[in-house]
Amino acid sequence: MVQHVKLIATAAMGLESVVANEVRDLGYEVEVDNGKVLFNAPISAIPRCNLWLRTADRVKLLIGEFKAMTFDELFENTKALPWENFITEDGQFPVSGKSIKSTLYSVPDCQAIVKKAMAERLKLKYGLATKMSESGAVYKVEVAIHKDKVTLTLDTSGSGLHKRGYRVGQGEAPLKETMAAALIKLTNWKPDHMLIDPFCGSGTIPIEAALIGQNIAPGFNREFASEKWDFIKSNYWEQAFEEAEDKANYDQKLTIIGSDIDHSMIKISKDNAKEAGLGDLIEWKQMQVKDLFIRNEYGYIIGNPPYGQRIGDKKTVAGLYKDLGTIMKEHPTWSVYILTAFTEFEKQYGQKATKKRKLFNGFIQTNYYQYFGKR
Template sequence: MMRTVTLIATAAMGLESVVANEVRNLGYEVEVDNGKVIFDAPISAIPRCNLWLRTADRVKILVGEFQATTFDELFEGTKHLPWEEYIPEDGQFPVSGKSVKSELHSVPDCQKIVKKSIAEKLKLKHGVVYKMPETGAIYKIEVSILKDIATLTIDTSGTGLHKRGYRVGQGEAPLKETMAAALILLTNWKPDDPFIDPFCGSGTIPIEAALIGQNIAPGFNRDFVSEEWPLIKKKHWEKAFEEAEDQANYDQKLFITGSDIDHKMINIAENNAIEAGLGDLVTWKQMQVNDLSIKANNGYIVGNPPYGQRLSDKESVEEIYRGLGKVMEQHPSWSVYILTAYEEFEKAYGKNATKKRKLFNGFIQTNYYQYFGERS
């Protein structure tokens, strides 16, 4: 019986170090690569990582890697891997793929060959004469070929980990929950500190802050595809959910506010917070950024304002940034963290950032402007 597996926690570009810290905090040693964090761990890590990783996109099992410049090499390399250790006789195993800078560039052909090779291996091991039944649990396989190295994985998450299960409504360009959590984890915010998102939209950043503040596992209210797998004993899932329940600090007081100029978005944000079980933990206000009322010291602003990517929006967006800069001038003890693709943000805000970090919000390249407050 398999005792350990090699896992890959996939990450958006620029967030690898954040995901790596999360995995280390769960007690596993990691290797960081572009877009992923790789680590060896016991089978019980699959439930724990799916439940707890706030900033990873998915958790995958690495089945194997090998060089493949021909379809024969792809077929034989795939067949050589121990698929029978993961996929039972009735398992469904759809195959998706991608290929970058490789001889084997036809993704549909690569998918067919991998599918056929796995079926041959499973038929051999399970003693099936004809077609594999594929009536049971789902094992989503990906063949990824980069510079002629084929990497084969099985997804343990199902829907992406950004799907926390609380979003009942959203705006036009919602921030992914995983990115929102990363923006917060890249600050020094502590649950006792005041926290404001003045551009809250559907409420993702304040809701993620509340989950972090009370140490609530982000996957607590959703299902994972690997819950159906015989490979992972029910006791591992039960223990992981018990750990999440035990570590949640529901008594932690929070001082989190989400505001937005659009009252419809505030209504959506309130409903999302209720769905997340955090209805009383966040204060929601309809207001423009110029009317921001700050009474405490040593707080944090974390926001994802409009980017002004259309020329017609440039003036209004600059006005928002100027307004925020003027308000925050009066509160030097506050730290300000703003994600935007607007290149001249610092000029409009009226101050150079203490630090900048390149991040991708979906396919949009952005900067995360960080202004460290003078602690009072």
């Protein structure tokens, strides 16, 4: 019976260090690589990481790595791996794949070979003379080849970890929940400080802030593919959910405000917050940025405003940034964090950022402009 495994928490470009810190906070030692964080851990880490990681995209279980430049090498090395330790006799094992800068560049062929090698191994181990039924739990396999190095993994998450289960509505370009959580994690905001998102859209940043503020596990209200896997004892899941319930601080008072110029977005935000179980914990306002009123001495602005990428939008967006900069000049003790692809942001805002971090919002290259408030 497998007791320890190697896990991979995948991360958006630029967020590896944020994901690594989250994994460390759960008690595991990590190795950071491009787009991923690797760590050895007991089986019980699979439920815990899926429940608690706010900024990772997925949690994958590493089955094996090897070099392969021919289809024979791919087949034999795949067949040599102990798939029976993880996949049941009736398990479904669809194979997806990708190949970058490798001799074996045909992804469909690589997928078919991995599938065949796995099937032969499993049939031999389970003493099956005929085709496997594949009628049970789903074990999504990925074959990833980079510079002839093959990595074979099982996806423990199922749907991406950004799918928290609370989004009942969204706008045209919703911010991923994992990215919203990362934007908050990249600040030193604490629950006892006010937080305002003046461009809240469907409410993702305020909702993620409330979940962080009350230490609510982001995966608490959803299901994961690995919940149905036999080699993970059901009590590991029970323990993980109990830990999440015990660590939640529902009594933590919060002052979080989400505002947007579009009243329909405010309605969607309210619906999403309600679905997240946050009820009236967040204050929602329909208003323009220029009407933003700051009443506390200290606080945080965290926002993902429009980028002005469509023809005709640039002037409007520049005006938004100028309005925000004018208001925040009067509040030097506040910290401001803005994610945008608008290249002239600092010019329009009227101030050079204290710090700038390059991030990818989906496939869009952006900068996270950070202005630290005076203490």
